Amino acid sequence: MDLDKNSPTRVLSTYEVARALKELPSWRERHGALVCAWEFPDSRKAVDFLAIVAEAAERQGHHPDVDWRWNTIFLSTTSHDVGSEITLRDVALATLLEFAAADSAAVAAPQRHQDVHLGIDTRDPARLEDFWIDVMGYRKGRDGDLVDPAGRNPRIWFQETETPNPNRMHIDKYISRSGLEHAQAELEASAGTGDRTHEPSWTIYTDADGNRVCLCTSDGEQPPALDQPALD
DSSP: OOOOTTOTTOBOOHHHHHHHHTTOTTOEEOSSSEEEEEEOSSHHHHHHHHHHHHHHHHHHTOOOEEEEETTEEEEEEOBGGGTSBOBHHHHHHHHHHHHHHHTTTOEEOGGGOOEEEEEEEESOTHHHHHHHHHHHTOEEOTTSOEEOTTSOSOOEEEEEOSSOOSSOEEEEEEOOGGGHHHHHHHHHHHHTTOBOTTTTTEEEEEOTTSOEEEEEOTTOSSOOOTTSOOOO
């Protein structure tokens, strides 16, 4: 069904999201959602801001996912009723909260907002989907990933390859582009410099037993096939 360009539930294009984010310095795009993290001087101010978020959500008729951790508030807003995509109402809510945070002594900390996904190497994703959907109580998302309907647990995605790695499962850790150098420095002592062929989109690290982690930023659409050699 076509929607008027001003409809609150119209799904925004990649270009429209990027343009909106230029006016929302605290926010980032992450897999069909706008996400942010704000730090406050103390937990009391963080709680006060939660009340502002609740009021804004009621006025907009659109409610973000909120996680309160002492003096930090993590937020994510997406439109589940149109397939967990970013719509005009998500931008409107993010804009309202951007102004509210500026008036609440909040400091944007996008580097603290990270997501962890589970990747599974397989020759045939269709053979595995039903098992993981039943085990986890997930549903299949529009992009083919398996997602938690409550939005609390990691996504599962299947990396189709004819040469699956002996360690079939790997972790994809998504972070803010601005936090990449810090995250790499934290890992260097235990994991070395990693494979930075595709930096800043992704960096691949491997532990002593061959278990893999792909450190990803929003600069990359999807991690590489980890069993394949990197290309120049």
